[in-house]
Amino acid sequence: MxxxxxxxxxxxxxxxxxxxxxxxxxxxxxxxxxxxxxxxxxxxxxxxxxxxxxxxxxxxxTFYNLIFRKPVGRHVIFLCDSISCWVCGCDAMRNSLQNRLGISMGQTTLDGRFTLLPIVCLGACDRAPTMMVNDDLHEDLTAEKINRVLEQYP
Amino acid sequence: MDRPLTRNIKPKAEPLWLVEYEKVGGYESVRKALQTMTPQEVQKLVTESTLRGRGGAGFPTGKKWSFVPMGPDAPRPKYLVVNADEMEPGTFKDRLLLEGDPHQMIESMIVSAYAIQADVGYIFLRMEYGVAAARLRKAIKEARAKGYLGRHLLGSDFSFEIYLHTSAGRYICGEETALLNALEGKRAIPRAKPPFPQVVGLWGKPTIVQNVETLCNVPHIITHGAEWYRRLSRGKDGGTKIYGVSGNVKRPGSWELPMGTSIREILEGHAGGMRDGFAFRGLLPGGASTAMLVEEHLDLPMDFESIPQAGSRMGTGTMIVLDDQTCPVGFAQNLEHFFAQESCGWCTPCWEGLSWTERILQSLEDGQGRMDEIDVLTMHTKLLAPGRTFCALAPGAMDPLQSLLKYCRADFERHIHEKRCPWRDGRNGADGARTWPVSSSMIVPTR
Known part of the structure; x- marks a missing residue:
């Protein structure tokens, strides 16, 4: 209902x-x-x-990647894996996120806090690498910045 | 005024809202068009301005509009749809216009709708552009309250309403006819052409689909004239262009410059050239679906006529730079992974061919490639050429691939001879997989 x-x-x-x-x-x-x-x-x-x-x-x-037909965590992290972010090192950001959260792409943390997903170009290529958490764009990512950003999402 | 599109845009600042926007001449073009010009005169002016579509294809805007049935017998309602589904990898220009000057977008839609006598306008916006969505909603509300939208605009016979539609992902939605299906609430699969949307579009009615940047030129053309507009440019096609550069350059960014500015001036002047420790190898001039250009092409003007002379397209005008520290095979693999993932799955050459292409590139990257697989890649660039697939997605995917095979062939062969990716122990770490195993729609259960 x-x-x-x-x-x-x-x-x-x-x-x-x-x-x-x-x-x-x-x-x-x-x-x-x-x-x-x-x-x-x-x-x-x-x-x-x-x-x-x-x-x-x-x-x-089911045509759309942003309609979730399965449960996700309280916060969804969308890490850009398109070309400009890839050239600027998004693989290292993926490793950082996976290690920090203890999950792989597509998974949700055991406490239900974060789901980690790839996303296509976020249209902020001059500030690569980039990700979104929920509706918020985060640019010029580094491993340190990722740690700080995740703290904002309890 | 040499940069009309971005004149009101200041980095990190709130956009101009209605009162301030009107103070700097905002909505003047609406007054001028509705009170002193016929729709046909607006169309004629846009044709004379030589404005061409900024979404990638470069189709002349005035010509596109001329296909729309006009007069009392024309089917109604007619629609104007803004393609704000910016998702071409490496492209970040429409976001700037939408976030930076939302009222310019609304003004552009009103005058363009007047020219084709459209009744309803939709902005088809990608879901990720949340800031743009909020600002457009506010601008639409303000414009409606002031009488720029609704019944009988400024006391004229013309009525027009705008709605914001926010989508939910998928690159194919940016394809003109797939976008119409998406807007109708169907799976976003391209439609057969003809009939063209200008005649049979949204819900079967005449429809113009136009890129954000393209439309944003129209108010300035109306206010200042075609001659002024043509003179902004250094080349044959009028106006300015928002160019961008991303990759390992000193100052990645975007700049509104005269149409026809040379690649070298954009890359070395505005973007500051390569970052220390990185050497230039090539660039995709206008997004992921454009063929790579190399050093010898850098003095070409970035416009619709010149870039094709080097076998590529200007596309969206936002360049992606390939440097010497980045593996060209990995670069190709990333691009083809994108296109394979984003294929709508409707026609077999596309979904089957792109997946195969991606798998071969991955095996090359993993050091398991064979020489005959380079021929298979080359074969795909021909099998997925324009005219052999339902829409332009797969041909767009093949343009960068064929150019990488041409300019970086030795690097492809080296992966086979050495049975490894020579770049893998370098900057990007030795961690193996360069692709991510799942697409966004594949959420797996909690462990």
Whole structure:
């Protein structure tokens, strides 16, 4: 079941389009903002609201790398692995993060604090290497800076 | 005014909000267009300005608009869509415009929509650009409150509304027709062309899809004229261009410069040349999908006419530099990993060919490559050439690969002869794998 707040936010998004299906990505993101990820049950509720079948909506949801159909940690780290960041040493940043968190790319820490994922070019290539934590961009990364940044996300 | 697009942008500062934006001449082009010009006159002016698309393809903007059905019998509603899905690796110019001057984006949309008589505008923004999203929302709200959006703008017959659509990843969404499917809430797979979106686009209605930087030129053309605009440039195509440089240079960054500024001036003058201890080997002139250029090409002007003479494209105009401390095979592997991951999976040459290409490059990097695999790579550059795949993603992936095979062939062969990557014990550490095993959509359960 969607909450009243979720329903209201989704309906606001739907008002931007002549067709409900067009609101599907924004609707899934509303649920994800509230719950951290999109469960099968949430997906069903959103599909019903939009007048789509669950299979149709899931085919859209699973197309996108930023719609989470599995649970993630409280904070999601997105480390850029595209060309400019790679040239500027993102492999070393990946090693740093993996060692510090004790997990590999794609995994979540046992305490549920962080999920570590790769992401494509973040459009801040002049400040490579870069990563996002949740919605925040962090640039000019070094191993030391990563340690400081992670402290900001309890 | 020699840098119209970025004149209001100050690093790390809040953008100009409506009152200040109007004080420096903001929304003047809307008044001028709606009160003194017909839509056809705006189109004609943009055509005369020689503005060409800044998203990578360089299509003449006025010509694109001319395909939109006009007049009372034209299908309605018509749409204007801003492609703000900047995701071409190495490209960081639209972020600057969106975050730095959101009202310029809104003004650009209004006058451009007037020219094609669009009823509704969508900004298709990538999810990661959260700062831009917040600033655009505020700018749209301010513009609406002031009467620049809504019914009968400035008392004219023209009505226009703008909505922000934030996406959820995937490079293919930046492809014009995949973007339309994404906006309709379908899987973002490209559509067959023709029909072209200008005639049959969003929900089957006439639609113009235009890059952020392209549109941001339009208000200045309307305010100052085509002749002024052409004179900003040093070459045949008018205006300025936001150029950028990333990689191991002294001052990576972006600069709005006259169209046709030479690569050398951008690379050595503005970016300060290579960092100490790094030597130049080549550069991709306009993002990950453009063919590499080398030393002999550095005096070419960065414009749509000159770069193709060297077998590449200006693309987005943001250069990625390859240095001597970075393995060219690893460089190619990283690029092809990106394209293979971001293939939408619709047409077989693309998903199958790019995955194969990526695997071969990985085996070369791991010291397990064979000489005949270089021929397989070369074969792919032909099998995935323009016209052999459904959209431009795979041909774009092959451009850097064929150029790396051409200019760095000895390095590919050295990996095979020495059965190892000669760079691996160097700066990047001896840790092995250069690619990351999972894509972003593959979250694995907690251990």
């Amino acid at each position: 969607l909450s009243d707040a979720e329903r209201a936010e989704i309906e606001e998004e739907l008002s931007h389009y002549p067709d409900n299906q067009a609101g599907s990505v924004e609707a899934l993101k509303v649920v994800q903002r509230h719950r951290g990820w999109v469960s099968d049950e949430s997906l069903k509720s959103v599909a019903a609201l939009l007048g789509m079948t669950s299979a149709e909506l899931d085919s859209v949801a």
